[in-house]
Amino acid sequence: MNLRDLKYIIAVAETRHFGKAAERCFVSQPTLSGQIKKLEEGLGVAIFERTNRSVAVTPIGNAILEHARLIMEQADVIEQLALAHQDPLAGPLRIGAIPTLSPYLMPLILLPLKQQHPQLKLVLSEEMTDRLLDRLHNHEIDAALLATAVDEPDLETIPLFDEPFWLAHPRDHAFYNKETITRADLENTELLLLSEGHCLAKQAMDICHLKGRQEQGVMADLRAASLETLLQLVGAGFGSTLVPALAMRGSWTSGSGIVARKLEFKDAYRRVSLVFRHSYPRRKALEAFIEVLLAQLPNTVTALKATARKGKK
Template sequence: MNLRDIKYILALAETRHFGRAAERSFVSQPTLSGQIRKLEHELGVTIFERTNRSVEITPTGQLILQHARLLMEQADAIEQVARAHQDPLAGPLRIGAIPTLSPYLLPLILLPLRERLPQIKLVLIEEITETLLKRLEHHEVDAALLATPVAEPELVARPLFEEPFWLAHPRQHPLGDKPEITEADLEETELLLLSDGHCLTHQVMEVCRLAERPRSGEMADLRASSLETLLQLVGAGFGCTLLPALACSGENPPDSPIVRRPLHLPDAYRRISLVSRRSFPRQQALDAFAEVLVSQLPDSVRPLPGAPAPVTAAVDDALNAPTPAAASASVAASAPEQSVAPAAASASGSMRASGLTPASRSTPVSESKPTSGSAAVSVSTPTSDSTHSATSTIANAAAPAEESAPAPASSTASNK
């Protein structure tokens, strides 16, 4: 029994599907299935009951998995402590981000991170808030960019910025004649929302007090899986929606069917923080990451009191410290193009300008492996199937990863 076998049974327990567990683990399905059977034979127990339609965990398997999770957390803690004593800014840093933030923020920060913190191999994972909180708990990510507050006492939040909401409405809409949008206007407007798994949905409902009034109309029960889908519906005249400010960067062409307008209301914003475990030993690496991020924020958002200063000694020390010889960047990106209206063009344009070009789709691992001797960025984002994400490689590949087999291509369908 070794850590690789433990990772395999945890991947199968989370996905309940041999194919998806193999994709997560960057191995073939026969390899994963064979190793799990070998482990069961070695232990003399059955961990999983297999049928043609499902994979179920046995009662004994549940007990084994509890210890397996603790074992992986301890193994991760050993690696992090050792790395922190060598160089807290060196090595992989696994950062999660919510889907309504990452497509618009990441293109702004990837190049500055690569230039100013070449020691860090950034692993970016895009998931909804609930999934990222679970991944933090299971030590599958080191920190996450979330809309806060969060209630978990074992987590600590670094405040970064406030992101105002904008209203998007069809060009031919009664609100187009109003010089300024009021709370009463929002309460009387039929708003299109994301699916319930998105924290943005609950924030919009609070701003517009949707929970306090019954929803009616032909679009009342509609829920979209991405901001892009919402904007397509707005452009087709089905209603209005609220967007985070970063999703509204770029010009709004006069011939666009959608008008985007800032809201000048007291509570029409969300707070974005970098959330991590209190016990995470490489806090200096998170400080340096946060400082670079804040330094790249556009004027459309407001840095929060307590947010890291744009340039501080932590980043300067990182630049002056001995770094690995390689500073090439390999970016693994994924999943659905969540670009929104002109903001999408702006985001993809930023990636092209930095030499990062999207490539093929494949399925991610829950824990991305560091590449030896290189500075790199990996991005994992959810597809429309909320049970797993999709990743793809973006330009400038560095050294091969520990697991030599790349994830097999797959297409998935939904993002909660």
């Protein structure tokens, strides 16, 4: 048994497919299948139940996989400790970010980070919050930029900045002639939302007091998978939406038929934080990343004093 074998069985368990697991591990399917079969024979148990149509984990397989993940996590910690000892600002830094933040924030950071820390190789991934947290727990990424509160004992959170929301509506909307947009106005308007799973959708509903609304009907049917699609719907006259401040730098702000107005509510913002494992050893790499990020923020957001906060036990 070796770490490679454990990596193989974890990949099969997560993909439920030998071919997809082989692609993830950058080996051929016969190689991966043969190694797993050899491992099962050596242990004297079946980790997977195979049929022509599916792959399932056996009860003993689940117990083995639980320990395999712990071993792989510790192996990753050993590698990170060695790298941190050599040079904490050298090597890959794997950062995940939510889709409503990454396209607008990361372009501001990439070049300055490369100029100031050329040995630090930023590896980016863009996924929704739940998936990023899973990848963080599985040591697939080192830290995640999130806009929702996380309170887990093995994770730490560093609040970075508060990002106000703007209201985007068509030029011919009734809001065009209103000097001030009130919360009551938003409660009675057709608000377009992102599809389920995006934290921005829940934040918009909370700000506009829309809990329980728009679960069915035209507006529910028009939920979009991305902020860009949502804005295209607004430009086409289908309704209004809330836009985080950093997205105001997008090309849609000119020639799209959309009017954008900052909301003047005290709670009309989201807090963006960096979340990472408490055991992550390369703190200096995270500090360098945060320093560059805060220095590049535009004045449309409010930078915060970067102080780590642990989750509750």
